[in-house]
Amino acid sequence: MGEYKRPVVSVVGAGNVGEHVANLIAIKEIANVRMFDLARQTEDKVYEIVKGKALDIKQMAAAIGCDVEVEGYTVTADGEGYEALAGSDIVVVTAGFPRRPGMSRDDLLSKNVGIIRTISERIAQFAPEAIVIVVSNPVDVLTYAAFRLTGFPANRVMGMAGVLDTARFKAFLSMELKVSVKNINAYVLGSHGDDMVPLLSVSNVGGEPLTKLIPEERLKEIVERTKFGGGEIVSLMGTSAYHAPGASVVEMVEAIINDKKEILPCSVYLDGDVAEFYDAEDVCIGIPVKLGAHGVEEILKLDFTPEEKDLWKSSVNSVKSGIERIKELGLI
Ligand SMILES: NC(=O)C1=CN([C@@H]2O[C@H](COP(=O)(O)OP(=O)(O)OC[C@H]3O[C@@H](n4cnc5c(N)ncnc54)[C@H](O)[C@@H]3O)[C@@H](O)[C@H]2O)C=CC1
Numbered sequence: 001m002g003e004y005k006r007p008v009v010s011v012v013g014a015g016n017v018g019e020h021v022a023n024l025i026a027i028k029e030i031a032n033v034r035m036f037d038l039a040r041q042t043e044d045k046v047y048e049i050v051k052g053k054a055l056d057i058k059q060m061a062a063a064i065g066c067d068v069e070v071e072g073y074t075v076t077a078d079g080e081g082y083e084a085l086a087g088s089d090i091v092v093v094t095a096g097f098p099r100r101p102g103m104s105r106d107d108l109l110s111k112n113v114g115i116i117r118t119i120s121e122r123i124a125q126f127a128p129e130a131i132v133i134v135v136s137n138p139v140d141v142l143t144y145a146a147f148r149l150t151g152f153p154a155n156r157v158m159g160m161a162g163v164l165d166t167a168r169f170k171a172f173l174s175m176e177l178k179v180s181v182k183n184i185n186a187y188v189l190g191s192h193g194d195d196m197v198p199l200l201s202v203s204n205v206g207g208e209p210l211t212k213l214i215p216e217e218r219l220k221e222i223v224e225r226t227k228f229g230g231g232e233i234v235s236l237m238g239t240s241a242y243h244a245p246g247a248s249v250v251e252m253v254e255a256i257i258n259d260k261k262e263i264l265p266c267s268v269y270l271d272g273d274v275a276e277f278y279d280a281e282d283v284c285i286g287i288p289v290k291l292g293a294h295g296v297e298e299i300l301k302l303d304f305t306p307e308e309k310d311l312w313k314s315s316v317n318s319v320k321s322g323i324e325r326i327k328e329l330g331l332i
């Protein structure tokens with residue numbers, strides 16, 4: 001029998017989101033997992049939590065009969081300890097600070113961009129062929145930073161947000177209409193922030209347009225709840241969500257590892273005729289793409305209504321101002 005080489009997914013940052021990503025990949029037996037995180041120092045002891053989490057997930061997999069390897073690696077903030085990224089098919093980046101109540105995702109930019117910078121350099125050094133999925137916030141700006149700092153082609157760097165925002169929209173619509181989430185076709189595009197763009201013109205339930213099924217005022221409320229879906233959880237928990245974000249990342253990982261050619265909204269760098277089509281030069285922003293073994297294999301060109309175009313423009317501008325900030329600071 002020929003040797004089967006299981007794919008490898010590395011997860012940098014094994015906090016709330018990272019450990020849920022690792023856990024789901026193990027439960028679904030998608031790939032071997034390598035987790036990377038900092039040590040935690042107390043007064044009298046250094047804890048290598050990431051190694052403990054990896055062992056725990058490996059043992060969980062054994063308990064439910066799943067065959068995957070899960071390994072934990074302690075790294076330093078200045079970039080030591082990343083050699084085991086070598087051979088990764090995908091690197092998921094969830095390292096960085098989450099927001100606390102009262103903060104916007106943009107408030108995390110100055111702290112998290114330095115973290116992404118070091119990690120991007122290590123990915124380029126040890127896993128030059130990998131596909132990178134950025135999760136850390138503000139995700140569109142940090143995806144752009146990772147794209148520039150790794151120097152990877154645009155098809156191999158993407159941010160996770162649209163799958164999560166769309167899942168939230170579907171969850172709220174299914175609660176409203178008492179219908180299976182599977183029957184809801186919807187997209188939430190644009191930036192992952194207050195300016196996200198729920199694409200009502202193409203959203204439907206079993207083929208019937210949303211605008212026919214839900215009165216205008218009520219639909220506006222559902223859209224608003226979706227836009228502030230992350231903030232709703234932050235104010236309930238004191239930190240940000242991780243079950244739905246973890247599952248959304250794994251949806252993207254599965255599409256790539258299994259070469260599914262699945263169309264999912266992801267934050268990607270828009271280039272050439274696509275940038276021109278969307279009037280969005282030199283940004284990473286959420287748009288439906290076809291995900292397969294090569295990463296982003298196609299970017300769809302959707303026609304927006306005039307209202308959607310206005311929302312899209314604000315979204316592009318908000319990502320651009322974040323990118324300007326890190327350029328001015330000399331961070332990319
Ligand atoms: N794009 C999206 O839709 C979402 C993005 N996020 C973002 O993901 C990030 C992680 O969120 P959580 O997991 O909830 O936070 P967390 O605080 O639970 O985990 C973050 C982990 O990153 C590690 N870390 C920090 N600096 C590091 C470094 N230099 N090198 C390696 N590891 C480092 C920390 O030790 C910690 O374990 C946040 O920035 C959050 O805003 C969270 C949910 C959804």
Ligand SMILES: O=C([O-])CC(=O)C(=O)O
Pocket residue numbers: 098099105137164192229230231234240241245
């Ligand atoms: O809300 C946050 O800060 C984390 C996040 O991006 C989300 O859950 O949408």
